[in-house]
Amino acid sequence: xxxxxxxxxxxxxxxxxxxxxxxxxxxxxxxxxxxxxxxxxxxxxxxxxxxxxxxxxxxxxxxxxxxxxxxxxxxxxxxxxxxxxxxxxxxxxxxxxxxxxxxxxxxxxxxxxxxxxxxxxxxxxxxxxxxxxxxxxxxxxxxxxxxxxxxxxxxxxxxxxxxxxxxxxxxxxxxxxxxxxx
Amino acid sequence: xxxxxxxxxxxxxxxxxxxxxxxxxxxxxxxxxxxxxxxxxxxxxxxxxxxxxxxxxxxxx
Numbered sequence: 001x002x003x004x005x006x007x008x009x010x011x012x013x014x015x016x017x018x019x020x021x022x023x024x025x026x027x028x029x030x031x032x033x034x035x036x037x038x039x040x041x042x043x044x045x046x047x048x049x050x051x052x053x054x055x056x057x058x059x060x061x062x063x064x065x066x067x068x069x070x071x072x073x074x075x076x077x078x079x080x081x082x083x084x085x086x087x088x089x090x091x092x093x094x095x096x097x098x099x100x101x102x103x104x105x106x107x108x109x110x111x112x113x114x115x116x117x118x119x120x121x122x123x124x125x126x127x128x129x130x131x132x133x134x135x136x137x138x139x140x141x142x143x144x145x146x147x148x149x150x151x152x153x154x155x156x157x158x159x160x161x162x163x164x165x166x167x168x169x170x171x172x173x174x175x176x177x178x179x180x181x182x
Numbered sequence: 183x184x185x186x187x188x189x190x191x192x193x194x195x196x197x198x199x200x201x202x203x204x205x206x207x208x209x210x211x212x213x214x215x216x217x218x219x220x221x222x223x224x225x226x227x228x229x230x231x232x233x234x235x236x237x238x239x240x241x242x243x
Contacts, residue, residue: 096188108226161196164195
């Protein structure tokens with residue numbers, strides 16, 4: 001019993017880091033992790049027989065993160081700055097061609113085995129505007145459908161596509177500069 | 183009629199989030215057939231999806 005409690009508690013730093021990727025508000029991160037730990041301790045039986053405590057806890061935390069995003073959607077600041085992609089104009093010339101064409105990343109799968117690559121990816125994610133980052137992670141990390149994401153974030157589906165486009169454009173640029181060209 | 187790289191970048195992104203129409207798919211394919219940059223771009227988006235899915239993976243790192 002006590003052993004389980006201390007094991008769960010030992011995952012707190014990992015969970016804090018994980019939640020920080022998706023919620024940038026310190027208080028929201030702490031609340032989501034706290035709720036997760038409490039739910040885990042109350043539901044120890046649900047863990048019985050599972051092999052990986054961290055995976056189980058992360059699964060609970062994902063739900064808490066979506067709850068937190070939903071709760072904040074209403075009073076979030078306007079996203080007008082995030083759905084205007086005119087700042088990407090500089091990436092293309094007047095005829096709509098790439099000013100600098102995306103490079104061949106070779107065998108990028110090799111990067112997936114490297115811790116430093118994920119650190120670079122997290123850094124690139126942290127540079128995205130909040131809603132853009134949340135929309136992207138709900139889509140590509142949590143695997144939600146666009147319609148669900150729009151609902152959680154309280155935006156139209158057109159805005160959703162723009163947020164996802166913005167995220168992808170910025171991330172590929174960031175990774176190309178900071179990882180694949182190094 | 184031919185899509186620009188700028189338009190292709192948008193369509194390639196949306197193609198990961200919704201089913202593109204037949205016309206969109208045809209024009210996308212026509213452009214990709216002759217454009218290295220956009221082919222690279224599309225591969226990069228697919229890779230991003232793979233990488234981000236593994237973010238914070240307890241077993242992955």
